Amino acid sequence: MSLSDEVSARGSGTAASSGREGSAPRQRPSSWWFLGSELKQLFRRRRTQALLLALAAIPVMIAVVVRVSTAVPPGRGPAFLDRITQNGLFVGVTALIVAVPLFLPLTIGVVAGDTIAGEAGHGTLRYLLAAPAGRVRLLLVKYVGAVAFCVAAPLAVALAGAGIGAALFPVGPVTLLSGDVVEPGEALSRMLLIAAYQTVSLLGLSAIGLFLSTLTDVPVGAMAATIVLSVASQVLDQLPQLEWLHPWLFSHYWFGFADLLRQPIGWESFSSNALLQAGYIAVFGALAYGRFVSKDVLS
Amino acid sequence: MTSAGRGAGLAIETTGLSKRFGHQLAVNSIDLAVPRGSVFGFLGPNGSGKTTTIRMMLGLAAATAGSVRLLGQDMPGKLDEVLPQVGALVEGPAFYPFLSGAANLHRFDAANRHAVPGTRRARVAEALERVGLSHAARKKVRAYSLGMKQRLGIANALLSRRELLILDEPTNGLDPQGTREVRSLVRSLAADGATVFVSSHLLAEVEQICTHAAIMSAGRLVAQGPLAELRQAGTAQLRLITPDAGAASGVLVRFGMTPVVGHPNGADAVITSALPVSSGTLSPSGSRNPGGDTGTGGPGGPGGRDAAVALEAAPEAIVAALVADGVRVRGFAVERGSLEDRFVALTGEGFDVAQ
Numbered sequence A: 001m002s003l004s005d006e007v008s009a010r011g012s013g014t015a016a017s018s019g020r021e022g023s024a025p026r027q028r029p030s031s032w033w034f035l036g037s038e039l040k041q042l043f044r045r046r047r048t049q050a051l052l053l054a055l056a057a058i059p060v061m062i063a064v065v066v067r068v069s070t071a072v073p074p075g076r077g078p079a080f081l082d083r084i085t086q087n088g089l090f091v092g093v094t095a096l097i098v099a100v101p102l103f104l105p106l107t108i109g110v111v112a113g114d115t116i117a118g119e120a121g122h123g124t125l126r127y128l129l130a131a132p133a134g135r136v137r138l139l140l141v142k143y144v145g146a147v148a149f150c151v152a153a154p155l156a157v158a159l160a161g162a163g164i165g166a167a168l169f170p171v172g173p174v175t176l177l178s179g180d181v182v183e184p185g186e187a188l189s190r191m192l193l194i195a196a197y198q199t200v201s202l203l204g205l206s207a208i209g210l211f212l213s214t215l216t217d218v219p220v221g222a223m224a225a226t227i228v229l230s231v232a233s234q235v236l237d238q239l240p241q242l243e244w245l246h247p248w249l250f251s252h253y254w255f256g257f258a259d260l261l262r263q264p265i266g267w268e269s270f271s272s273n274a275l276l277q278a279g280y281i282a283v284f285g286a287l288a289y290g291r292f293v294s295k296d297v298l299s
Numbered sequence B: 001m002t003s004a005g006r007g008a009g010l011a012i013e014t015t016g017l018s019k020r021f022g023h024q025l026a027v028n029s030i031d032l033a034v035p036r037g038s039v040f041g042f043l044g045p046n047g048s049g050k051t052t053t054i055r056m057m058l059g060l061a062a063a064t065a066g067s068v069r070l071l072g073q074d075m076p077g078k079l080d081e082v083l084p085q086v087g088a089l090v091e092g093p094a095f096y097p098f099l100s101g102a103a104n105l106h107r108f109d110a111a112n113r114h115a116v117p118g119t120r121r122a123r124v125a126e127a128l129e130r131v132g133l134s135h136a137a138r139k140k141v142r143a144y145s146l147g148m149k150q151r152l153g154i155a156n157a158l159l160s161r162r163e164l165l166i167l168d169e170p171t172n173g174l175d176p177q178g179t180r181e182v183r184s185l186v187r188s189l190a191a192d193g194a195t196v197f198v199s200s201h202l203l204a205e206v207e208q209i210c211t212h213a214a215i216m217s218a219g220r221l222v223a224q225g226p227l228a229e230l231r232q233a234g235t236a237q238l239r240l241i242t243p244d245a246g247a248a249s250g251v252l253v254r255f256g257m258t259p260v261v262g263h264p265n266g267a268d269a270v271i272t273s274a275l276p277v278s279s280g281t282l283s284p285s286g287s288r289n290p291g292g293d294t295g296t297g298g299p300g301g302p303g304g305r306d307a308a309v310a311l312e313a314a315p316e317a318i319v320a321a322l323v324a325d326g327v328r329v330r331g332f333a334v335e336r337g338s339l340e341d342r343f344v345a346l347t348g349e350g351f352d353v354a355q
Helices: A002-011 A031-044 A046-068 A090-099 A103-122 A124-130 A134-168 A185-214 A219-238 A268-295 B050-057 B077-083 B101-111 B117-129 B146-157 B174-189 B203-209 B227-233 B245-252 B305-312 B315-324 B339-347
Strands: B011-020 B022-028 B034-037 B039-043 B065-070 B073-075 B088-089 B162-170 B194-199 B214-217 B220-226 B237-242 B260-262 B269-274 B331-335
Touching: A031 A046, A031 A134, A046 A090, A046 A103, A046 A134, A046 B260, A090 A103, A090 A134, A090 A185, A103 A124, A103 A134, A103 A185, A103 A219, A124 A134, A124 B101, A134 A185, A134 A268, A185 A219, A185 A268, B011 B050, B011 B088, B011 B194, B011 B214, B022 B050, B022 B065, B034 B194, B039 B203, B039 B245, B050 B162, B050 B194, B073 B077, B077 B088, B088 B146, B101 B117, B101 B146, B117 B146, B146 B162, B146 B174, B174 B194, B174 B203, B174 B245, B194 B203, B203 B339, B214 B227, B214 B339, B220 B227, B220 B339, B227 B339, B237 B245, B237 B315, B245 B269, B245 B331, B315 B331
Parallel strands: B022 B220, B039 B194, B039 B214, B088 B162, B162 B194
Antiparallel strands: B011 B022, B011 B034, B011 B065, B065 B073, B214 B220, B237 B269, B237 B331, B260 B269
8 A cells, every 4th residue: 555655645746845846856755765764763773773682692602602612412402503613604504593483583572562562652653643654554664664673683693693603613615404515605595595584484473463563552562472472383383282283373384494405495395484474464464454444542 | 504614614623523432421522613723722621531532633533423524624534635734742742762852753754655855854953943942853852851842742743834733732841931932833823824723721821822712521512612702701790899888789789780798808898790791692512603703692692681781781881870879989890701710610610520
């Protein structure tokens, strides 16, 4: 809606803007300004920066511990932990795996749960709507902001891991799960692929967080609920009695990125994951829409 | 339902507007008519439904029943076209504490899809200048005082050129200087042709800046109209100081009054009496001639007799009669009912006024 409306806004062209021919064509009323403002606000905010820093600290912690300890017993601890001393590139991969069950959902829960409820909590929601931001447009911009954080979060882990790994350990060709050996450059791109996989994995959770955020004026409530759901989904995924339910859980494919470490790359779980997440986006996006469009803003 | 130019002349018009929260009827079928170009005071005790009404006007809350028209357009149906022309301060200012004052205004302006980005910087600076906050533009709002936040809230309402300003308690938290500044700001906005709708529970404030007013009580609109009419609707009081109480009372009774004689201190008696109503009263609730120039209210009353009495009871005529009868008039005053009297008469006394 936002983009089509933007076109119509451009078409009608307010009197003020059409009278101002000297300004650049980009200086027109448009939804992109609001999105830009949202992203700027999100990533300039101390809390967001702290979350990303905390995520980046995971690989640093792992690398330092491995560096100062004498020997890592093979086969224990997180996957690939014992390989780090031979090749620093494994720091990033190990950290990405460690971050999946809790750290990433935690940070996404904070950001997605804050989207609408945070504005309501500050009282700024009423001023955004009176601006007028438009309810659907606000919801879309907020979700895109959460998605941007879903991109940034795994990326912070991967890049910090690559950096600290290269700094503390030797870097060389990497043996994939299929036994093929690839150059460090190719290995790095595989790691970014895993980060992208995790971004996709978190889109459904973000939509859930957005919906929960429309239900309350207390952001902490929406954040906690989102995080609890992410844990609950993973617990349910462990119970064999609920096997029929597993393919429908949004966390079902969270660890399914091993195929990205084979030659050739297997895209099956990537596409199943993407489809599942799209389903969650559709359902919870619709719920958020239904709730928010008719909501009385009394905060 | 006056025929002439209804709708076109109204900046805000509500019809049977109601809002129910659970069992409580917060706003009960109100018919507001705010003429364009007026400075309209929206009065009422705390909890009388003022803010809820404003929320419905701005499309923040849905009406349980009734309708709202802003600047001649339906709300919330035409929200996207109407609101860019409306500046609002709703239930106190609210900002992102971690952003500077200027950054907050940039943010809200970016949210308005009709705001021109090219002029944003200049408009923000101008709005800050107008409320005297230029020096604190780069300061984080967290460090603002309540008064500064209030000013910033008003600056936000002034970011674009507005046809209508809806200001909910604009002087809340301001010191006397700040209050004066807001008053002169409201006047200058009105002089620019904007309609200003000010909600307040401060009567003095409304009395000083408004041309029209409406009074809410417990969710109902109990009176509205031009300020002068609202004031006059209260009966005027005559106050006479004289040593000749008996003779004076006799004269006043001839004028159809019921004088009350008192001796507060000293020898002189103080006589007070309600002056007979001398002009058309304001009909409570739903007086549909907000323009006030039609004079439909007139000295209608129950026939022409009242009008005749009113004519005879002009203050100067009373004084002349008193003097003619040898009453030594040492003090004479006609005290018009203040808006406060009217307000208290309509909404009740004390803290238990509305629940």
